[in-house]
Amino acid sequence: MVYRRTKKVDQRLESRLQAIMQAAREEFARNGFYGTSIKDIARRAGVAVGTIYLYLRNKEALFAALVNEAYEMVLERIAQARKKAVGGREKLKASMEAALEVLQEHRDLARVMLVQSPAGHPAVSEQLYDLLRRLARLVEEDVREEMERGALPPQDARLASLAFVGTFYQVVMGWLKDGYPTDLTAAGKDLIAYNLRGLGYPPEGEEEDG
Amino acid sequence: MVYRRTKKVDQRLESRLQAIMQAAREEFARNGFYGTSIKDIARRAGVAVGTIYLYLRNKEALFAALVNEAYEMVLERIAQARKKAVGGREKLKASMEAALEVLQEHRDLARVMLVQSPAGHPAVSEQLYDLLRRLARLVEEDVREEMERGALPPQDARLASLAFVGTFYQVVMGWLKDGYPTDLTAAGKDLIAYNLRGLGYPPEGEEEDG
Amino acid sequence: MVYRRTKKVDQRLESRLQAIMQAAREEFARNGFYGTSIKDIARRAGVAVGTIYLYLRNKEALFAALVNEAYEMVLERIAQARKKAVGGREKLKASMEAALEVLQEHRDLARVMLVQSPAGHPAVSEQLYDLLRRLARLVEEDVREEMERGALPPQDARLASLAFVGTFYQVVMGWLKDGYPTDLTAAGKDLIAYNLRGLGYPPEGEEEDG
């Protein structure tokens, strides 16, 4: 027995998987689920078709892995950001800032998830919307909390949270498809302000901190 | 009288086309572009496969026609509404009310366009986003106008318009996928208020109309 | 509506199906289930690959249809022959004569069933053995009847029926693979005699009819 799971071998394996994932990210990002063939991905990854199946069960699983990667990344980053924030208002801000940050850092992944996943594959297409749904629920909680505190006027919290999330979604799409805004995180500031006003916070934020 | 395209013939042709379009709407709405075969559509339309190709160049064109139908419908309804409205604020309100109204009336079409088109086919997937882009541009114009008038504070009008449109997009998606809000046009009121506040209109709208 | 299910069209369809079945018979007979590709069959049938799928659900179904064809044919022929025969002994003779006759008439089908089906496909492979089992059961019934009548000495009827059927199976295989016997039905006479003796009928058959 000579061939063994050495560190070097493990690294090669890991880097192979990464090459495949990266190739898939690029291809799916550009051409969508149905517009991308396994052969395309293999070619780009510099790997034989069969090799892909050593790492991923099938095409759908590969796509799902990518979408899930983005999903987890966004949620985790938001969770971290929220831990540090205190109060509904700060949590709202922190959440959205964090989300924009991750997406900005992983543009291809963002494309796969936001642009390509919707009709990607029945089994996967729900995931994007599920993410948005979860984000909306976070927002909703914060909004309710603030309503109870009297910091926000009574309103349909669920509807407001949809609106809130929608502004971010649309701006990210603009960034992905039209290149506007150029800097996603910079735009985030304005966006947050827009939504805080929309929710009914008094302008200038004077009441909260005062 | 040798052969004249009579009214009756024309009507039959037209109704055939409509049957095909309707069947396509339903199938695409449910199963997406790749999940729907021409055969499926033909079967539902009560027509032979070949017949579809007498009316539409190919599958893509059929899908595009549907998306375009929604596209035109929404834009036209908005244009009409805007004609009657006076002033940026009213135009914004009128635009979005109109948009929600059409979508509410044509749920299948809305599904095709909003849910299925995004990754439907490279050539078509752009159209939804193009519509959103155009809506955003309308909003942007109104916002600029209001900014110039001093009715709105200075801001990144393009970004704001994305946010504005995003709220509607997300709420429509909620309606389509989760059934919330139940009544789209009813929710429109709150949504418009949210956005007017977000844009920076003073609360209660007392200064503008007074 | 012009294209209609005319007799001519129907005939073409039927002949297409027959061409495919025939091509499949020949290919499967020669190369077995796994050694035959759909492409092979299509080529031999002078038909496009996709056409085959218009007539048969899939490769397995095509193979199964062939095996079933042979199966039914053999059983039906035997059933007819048995109707005319009176008495266990005559029925035994008639059954086996009939079986040999059909096989002789349909050599390719016999090859598919006897030679290729056994490991053809899990779902189909049982069918040959099932046929042999059914034949054995027919024989067994006759043997029991004759035992009760006292025309045959007491014995393990089930075992005897296996032996009985086995002789025919092996001879058919010899005919298919070695070309011996040359004439299957001619050999049938000797074979029947062999088995009647084996079962314990007195030689010359003098007691029964006398």
Next chain:
Amino acid sequence: MVYRRTKKVDQRLESRLQAIMQAAREEFARNGFYGTSIKDIARRAGVAVGTIYLYLRNKEALFAALVNEAYEMVLERIAQARKKAVGGREKLKASMEAALEVLQEHRDLARVMLVQSPAGHPAVSEQLYDLLRRLARLVEEDVREEMERGALPPQDARLASLAFVGTFYQVVMGWLKDGYPTDLTAAGKDLIAYNLRGLGYPPEGEEEDG
């Protein structure tokens, strides 16, 4: 002493090969040639895929080795049995008894050979039939001998030998597939009697030994 192929090394090699063969026997017996992958066999043998190729040229060779193993085993056992037997009749009995005995002792091998090999692989599928052919030839010799001696009536010896072998084949199949007869060697007695009668030996065996 630089490097010597020690007994221990040899044993390890031999046992590896045996492990592979055994795993192959079990897998092929259960799932047939095409239903068994090299990986399946490697896994069951507790060996790496590549290792198999150190011992066997390829999958076909592995299958062939198995079938051949059965082949040789049966023939050798028969040869031994025949050595001790005197006279055609005794040789016939001894041959078949021996055959049933080996098969009963090696059920998996029997399955591979009788059930799975027929359509296993073109190159291998012949082997089973070849064995049956050789058995038939042995029988044929004995029958001719007995015909010349006058112990058996004139008949088509080749055909009779096929019948003879066929009875055994079918009974073994019954044992393998339906579990009937339960005890193969016990059933052998009846089977031999059936065939001796079939060949034309007078009942009770009174003339021969008398």
Next chain:
DNA sequence: GATGAATGAGCCTTCATTCAT
């Protein structure tokens, strides 16, 4: 010798599109 990751030819099947009827 032993390992198992890598390869890629080849297979079955689907389905948009065409065209003889």
Next chain:
DNA sequence: GATGAATGAAGGCTCATTCAT
């Protein structure tokens, strides 16, 4: 105009075999 049988390119996936470690 209308039909639907026919086409065949294209795609996902498997698995026997190889070879660097």
